[in-house]
Amino acid sequence: MASLELTMSVPGFSSYPSLPSSVRDLDINQVPSAGQGADQEELLEDEEDSSNGSGGPPRKKLRLTKEQSRLLEESFRQHHTLNPRQKEALALQLKLRPRQVEVWFQNRRARSKLKQTEMECEYLKRWFGSLTEQNRRLQREVEELRAMKVGPPTVMSPHTCEPLPASTLTMCPHCERVTTTATTTGPTKTKLSAAANTALSSKAGTPAL
DNA sequence: GATCTCGTTCACGTTACCTCA
DNA sequence: GTTGAGGTAACGTGAACGAGA
Numbered sequence: 001m002a003s004l005e006l007t008m009s010v011p012g013f014s015s016y017p018s019l020p021s022s023v024r025d026l027d028i029n030q031v032p033s034a035g036q037g038a039d040q041e042e043l044l045e046d047e048e049d050s051s052n053g054s055g056g057p058p059r060k061k062l063r064l065t066k067e068q069s070r071l072l073e074e075s076f077r078q079h080h081t082l083n084p085r086q087k088e089a090l091a092l093q094l095k096l097r098p099r100q101v102e103v104w105f106q107n108r109r110a111r112s113k114l115k116q117t118e119m120e121c122e123y124l125k126r127w128f129g130s131l132t133e134q135n136r137r138l139q140r141e142v143e144e145l146r147a148m149k150v151g152p153p154t155v156m157s158p159h160t161c162e163p164l165p166a167s168t169l170t171m172c173p174h175c176e177r178v179t180t181t182a183t184t185t186g187p188t189k190t191k192l193s194a195a196a197n198t199a200l201s202s203k204a205g206t207p208a209l
Numbered sequence: 210g211a212t213c214t215c216g217t218t219c220a221c222g223t224t225a226c227c228t229c230a
Numbered sequence: 231g232t233t234g235a236g237g238t239a240a241c242g243t244g245a246a247c248g249a250g251a
Contacts, residue, residue, distance in 0.1 A: 061226040062239060081219085103240060106219075111238085113220090 064104075068094045072101070076108050 064072070075082070075090055082090065082105055084098075091098040 060239090063227080064239085084217095100239080102218085104238095106221095107238065107240085109219090110221075 062100065068096065072104055072108070076105065080109055080112070081105065 071090070071094055075086075079086070082101065087098045087101050087105075090096075091101045094101065
């Protein structure tokens, strides 16, 4: 059974104003002073080289290394939002700017939510399918019941030439037609109970997937 | 205590770059 | 070599929230 829980933000991690502003105000376009990896160095050099005079440098696409992605994913599994200290530590560990870590988490949350939404969409489609099928079954039963109600004509007694009381009628187990003698218990009743149970059980909850 | 301003973070939508078929 | 689709890093914006005046 898929969960319909949507929320995944972690309350209480949103702001840490006690952090020094020197940590918070790191600019995404500034090189951290120490520990820059070779890839990132190359990237940032390229950024400088490709600066043009027409309103800022063109956007460069950073490709995270497998190790960086792995660590970020691992961190994301632990918590979906980062406080400034965690962000700073992770950025240091990954040799990225805090802003890059922040952006990665924002995008990761968005992807996670998208995936969740797609799963829920799929789930609802299947549920709709099963409800449609169930509806068809119930419609058929309604038709059968209607047919039974108007179908069997009043049975006349061969002796008195008068209509027999309903309590004397029963269902033939072979042809499922009304015959004279017994009570209302029979295959039809059993069948209807099963259908009613099905309907009730599915009404009470959502289908298992 | 109520209000305002400022700074920060977030979600959301979008853009731009990169890879691959 | 070209092209379109898909993935994703980065950006812009508005809302929410807390702190300080």
